[in-house]
Amino acid sequence: MGALGFAFSVAPLTPGPRPGGTPAFRVRLARRGDGEHLGALLLELGYPGAGDTGTVHWVLSHPEIEVYVAGDAQDRPIGLLSLSHRPQLRLSGRVATIDELVVAAAWRRRGVARALMQRALERARVLSVKRLELQLPSLPDDGVVAFCAAMQFHDAERGVVVRIP
Numbered sequence: 001m002g003a004l005g006f007a008f009s010v011a012p013l014t015p016g017p018r019p020g021g022t023p024a025f026r027v028r029l030a031r032r033g034d035g036e037h038l039g040a041l042l043l044e045l046g047y048p049g050a051g052d053t054g055t056v057h058w059v060l061s062h063p064e065i066e067v068y069v070a071g072d073a074q075d076r077p078i079g080l081l082s083l084s085h086r087p088q089l090r091l092s093g094r095v096a097t098i099d100e101l102v103v104a105a106a107w108r109r110r111g112v113a114r115a116l117m118q119r120a121l122e123r124a125r126v127l128s129v130k131r132l133e134l135q136l137p138s139l140p141d142d143g144v145v146a147f148c149a150a151m152q153f154h155d156a157e158r159g160v161v162v163r164i165p
């Protein structure tokens, strides 16, 4: 049982050896069977209890959402990026949002998020996306700020406020 009272049974995700410097992970589309690992990654993002089977299936079958994962040598997801896209009036074109991006703590600073972002950028270009947005934590730490700069994201011109409908 975790500190937040949420039980999860995913084996510890630790980087394996990288013989010859080859990446120990591979980016692919998420599959329905990834649910448990997606839940563990969403917990690291700060959302305990997220990643239930029904929602995972709903999201993965949605025509305007793509979820990419980086799988370790055993193909277990150790990084997650979800990309949603839709047409927008004021852009006269398509906007895409990276709704979730997280890499397991033990795997950070190994190029996992960069590889996931590369895949999202390729997809955005195929979709002729005019603007790619990245959802940040409300209080981004120095690592997140440095990552955004490294990936050439810059501050948007407007903020977002939220409420329950």
Ligand SMILES: CC(C)(COP(=O)(O)OP(=O)(O)OC[C@H]1O[C@@H](n2cnc3c(N)ncnc32)[C@H](O)[C@@H]1OP(=O)(O)O)[C@@H](O)C(=O)NCCC(=O)NCCS
Pocket (backbone or CB within 6 Å): 044, 045, 101, 102, 103, 104, 107, 108, 109, 110, 111, 112, 113, 114, 115, 134, 135, 136, 137, 142, 143, 144, 146, 147, 148, 150, 151
């Ligand atoms: C932000 C996050 C996704 C980065 O994942 P990552 O796999 O460690 O990032 P990468 O290794 O691909 O880093 C790419 C570049 O970003 C920069 N960067 C990433 N993390 C950094 C850090 N902690 N400090 C300084 N620079 C950093 C570096 O320039 C890095 O390139 P380099 O390692 O060659 O110097 C990861 O730290 C994370 O999951 N954080 C918690 C979840 C979160 O806040 N998500 C919001 C994401 S915007």
